[in-house]
Amino acid sequence: MNALTPIEAENPCQSCGACCGYSENWPRFTIEDDAALDAIPAALVNQRLSGMRCEANRCAALSGTIGKATACTIYALRPEVCRDCQPGDPECLMARRKFRLPPLPAAITD
Numbered sequence: 001m002n003a004l005t006p007i008e009a010e011n012p013c014q015s016c017g018a019c020c021g022y023s024e025n026w027p028r029f030t031i032e033d034d035a036a037l038d039a040i041p042a043a044l045v046n047q048r049l050s051g052m053r054c055e056a057n058r059c060a061a062l063s064g065t066i067g068k069a070t071a072c073t074i075y076a077l078r079p080e081v082c083r084d085c086q087p088g089d090p091e092c093l094m095a096r097r098k099f100r101l102p103p104l105p106a107a108i109t110d
Contacts, residue, residue, distance in 0.1 A: 012087045012104055017070030018095035019085045020062040027052035027059045031080050039077045052079065067101050 013019075020027065028051035029037060037045075044060050046053045053060040061078070064070035072078055085091050088104045096103065 014071060015067075015069060016087075016092075016096065016101060017062055017064060017066040018099045018101055019092055020070065020072070020082075021058040021066050022095040022098055024054035024057050025051070026081065027054065027061075027079060028081055029079050036077070036079075040074060040079075044074065067099055 024046075029049075040052075044053050045051075058066075059072075061073045062070055063073050072082070093103060
């Protein structure tokens, strides 16, 4: 097995970002209150006001290259669905497969 890079060991999401590029329907708003929604920059909200704006399937708040190095430009303000996605959970693994990324090592997901 390949050794983990320092970024992968500390936070595998920063070397992935697949969940943020999986589907334009995924970064949706669910249980956020009005104050949380108002804090998200309007330029990053889709026209239906139902979730994050996406370019193709990629969330507009994602910076970097999927599978290399990524970051959420509104990490502290991100929607609840984004907070709920965890390294190695079923949604994570599904997104990683779409981008042909290997599953995360068990050491990260335990």
